[in-house]
Amino acid sequence: MTHATRQIRLDALAYGGDYNPDQWPEHVWHEDVRLMQEAGVNLVSLPVFSWPQLETSPGVYDWAWLDRVIEVLWAGGIRIDLATATATPPAWLVRSHPEMLPWDSDGRRLEFGSRQAYCPSSPVWREHVARMARAMAERYGEHPAVVMWHISNEYGDHVSRCWCPESARHFRRWLEARHGDLDGLNEAWGVNVWGQRYTAWEQIEPPRRATGPINPTQLLDFERFSSNALLELFRIEVDVLREITPDLPVTTNFMSLLRDLDYWKFAEHEDLVTDDAYPDPADPNAHIPAALNYGLMRSLKGGQPWLLLEQAASAVSWRDVNVPKAPGRMRLDSLQAIAHGSDGAMFFQWRQAQYGQEKFHSAMLGHRGEASRTFRETAAFGRELQRLAPVKGTRVRSRVALVVDWDSWWGSSAAESLPSQRLGWLGQARAWHAALHALGHAVDTVRATGPFDQYDLVVVPNLYIADATQAAALDAYAAAGGTVVVGPFSGVVDATEKVHPGGAPGPLRELLGIEIDEPWPVPDGAAEQIELDGERHAAPVWTEWVEASAEASVIATYATGVLAGRPAVTRRAHGAGAAWYVSAALDADGLVAVMRHALADADLPARDRIDPHLEAVTRSGDGTDYTFVLNHGSADATVDVPAGAIDLLGGAEPEPTTTGRARLVVPTAGVAVLATPTAAEPPFITLSETTE
Structure with missing residues (x-):
């Protein structure tokens, strides 16, 4: 779902970064603006973590310093992505209301001393967040330097789930709204297994650490609830800001392909998708999953340009080993994001901190100031970026889409009682994307319900949880001439984690023309093989016993093990298009071989010579x-x-x-x-x- 959105008021590609002037004496601010101008900076984000400096005690505000910072930036021609400063609570609030601190799944309260020290469900936290957002909007919402609102910061980075008593009460209310009554909940959760029937709502707790495997539907519902709790928190600020400043766009910075939050739902309520991306310089293939992340960002609002709001100029500070970016790597990383639809390149941060948890995180202006390599490189790139002004507002052209479905991600990873813990949703998605990337295609992402009409090929690495609506959308797409490729362990259960009648692929059975008799995971240290076009490819993690109907053509068979000779990859002609099923988790070469066939089936080109770089x-x-x-x-x-x-x-x-x-x-x-x-x-x- 997309809505008409407000646009950021910038005439050029955005360039700049997070600015933390409250870490520096005032005379440095003027020097910062001079150097920003030299580097081509036109946008900064502030004051993300400054609530304690703005509200020094309950109801006592000190706006003067931020007033001066904003005026200095505005006089220098620098626009502002103004944060609501609600990324983390001030100490006075936490000490006044310790009940708002989050709990972990062992029932331990997490202490104040880092960031995001709050329970997303806390009424106290929600009340204060709304109040702070209102105060910021009323003071700065009409300032001409402010071109966008930056709500909170990286939701779910440190606290994406909370198991405290307040979360438990909120979880029960959410369950009642979802299931109606206890009979509905007991039916949805299949409580007759292991004697888990509930006779009062107060008996239900979040899935804290238990004596053994926890009810998988309870786990799935808790994942849904937790994502929704943070979405509710986000919408509180969105509503306040749109009431007071209806013409200013709002965003919150995402964290690429993050498991814990359903970004499809978050994006519905913001104007501009923004992302924080930190591909590892030590990984020569880091650009490949980055391309998938960016495919998601541009797809969240139907292809609308997005913005890379954070990246590192060189090293980060939070890996075990923080490798700097070699000369030229920052430029390459920035241009990759712009290539994939970002209307700019921003950094964390502008000036490298001298103290605190991120003092070794690189910045546009390093510890050596103007002499730092990062400043020389970012300043040169800022000047070069002006040549790409015509690119602003344009959209990426892609004819291939990959289905991203958070329910299936959660369902296939939260439970302990699965056929194998080795078939991860994210690993499958990245592997399938990597094959298409190597064959020369930029890949969009899409929901399992579409729309698919602008694509010639839609790939579904895994749709563990599938329903009739999704099946109908994929069926209609193939019938109209599209090519769809579905991966293993798909169509297994419904939205309540019940196995579909007849087993997998459930509602996808007619589309694919196959049935799965039994999943056949591969033991650790072993590997089976499939045969395709006379060549063998490894399946080191997962295989399946496939029964193909007369309508399904067998494209590849298993070559080893108990399944030798049985179908491994099938294709069923459907209307004007086709539906493929890949029953094995294949190695990289095997996926390239299968995707080459699928691209040809969709009349799309593929590189003869493979170079993933x-x-x-x-x-x-x-x-x-x-x-x-x-x-x-x-x-x-x-x-x-x-x-x-x-x-x-x-x-x-x-x-x-x-x-x-x-x-x-x-x-x-x-x-x-x-x-x-x-x-x-x-x-x-x-x-x-x-x-x-």
Whole structure:
């Protein structure tokens, strides 16, 4: 679901970062603005963690310092993403109301001393959050420097679930609203197993640590409730801000593909999707899951541009080993996010802290000030970014989508009583995306109910929880000419964790033309194989006993073990399209082989030569395609590109060839942004046959 949204008032791509002026003496503020101007900064986020400095005791406010900061920034031409300062409570509030502190699943209260020291369900916390948001809006909502509201900070980062008595009361109210009465709850939870019938609402507690495996439906409902509790908290501030400042957009910074919060639902209530992204510089393949994260961000509001609100200029401070970004890596990471639909590149943080938990987290302006490498690189990139002004507001063109479903993620990971704990939803999603990425496609994400109409191929790595509505949407999509590919352990249970009659794939049975007799997980240390096109591929985690109907063609079979000779991958023609089922969790080569077949079935191109470090993404608008070609590898890449393409970044000009295409060398950590007239299909970038 998408709504008309308010737009951020910036004439250029956003560039800047979190600013913490309350950590520095006032004379530094003026120096900061001078250096921000030199670096091309046009937007900063503040005062994210400054509630105690703004409200020094209950009802006693000190606005003067923030007034001065805002005026200094405004005079310097810097716009502000103004935080409501509700990211964490002040100590005076916690000590006055210790009951608002969160509990863990062992029933222990978590102490004040870090951040997010609150129970999301606490009425005290909710009341004070609404009051603080109102105070901020009334004081600064009409200031011309303020272009966006920044609500809280990274919901769920430290406290995404709470097991305290207040959460228990809220959980019961939520359950009553969902299930109606105790009979409805007992039926939904299947309480006749292990004697868990409830006769009063007060008997129900959050699923704290118990004597053994906990009811899986109780666990699933608690996941849903916990996500919704934080959504309720978010909406309290949204409602206040829209009442007082109806023209200002609101956001809260997401944390990429985060298990604990259903971002589809959060995005419905904000104007601009923003994300905090920290791919690990020590991982040469970190750009691949980052691309999936960004595919989610641009898809949450139907393809609308989003904003990278936080990234690191170099090292972070919270990994066991915090590796700095090599020269050029910050630029490459920033341009990857912009390629995938971000209308800017922001950082945590502007000036590197001298004390506290994040003093070793890098910043645009490092500890050495102007002499720091991060400042030299971020300042140079800020100037370069101005060349990409035409990209602002354009949208990514993708013909492939991957289904992201939080219910299935929660259901297939929360319970202890599953056939295997090795088949993780996130791992499957990343593996399927990585195969499509290697074959040359930028991948959007989509709900299991669609809409799918703009895509030629929809992949469903796992839909453990499936219902008739989702099945009908996928069925209609395939019947209309789409190609859908469904992964293992899908269509297993309904929304109450009951196995569908007849077993998997439940409501997907008719679409796929198969039945699953039994899941057949692979023991640790072993691996089965499938055979596809005469080649064998490993299935090290999961296989299934598949019964294929006469309407389903067997594309690949199991080659080893008890299942040898049985169907492993099937395809059923359906209307004008087709539905595939992949019953095994395959290794990388096997997934590439299967996805190559699926792309061909959908009449989509695929790279003959695979290089996961070569990425190409096209944004389009106003009659122009802007194709970002990014080389994440350690060697130069020579690629074939459209003839007549112009690199907005002023790199080497593509060289014409006799094939009607042009050839371009993209150096290691290099990026080209190629402008061409909008074509019916986005440019498809491949490695040149003469790559050295």
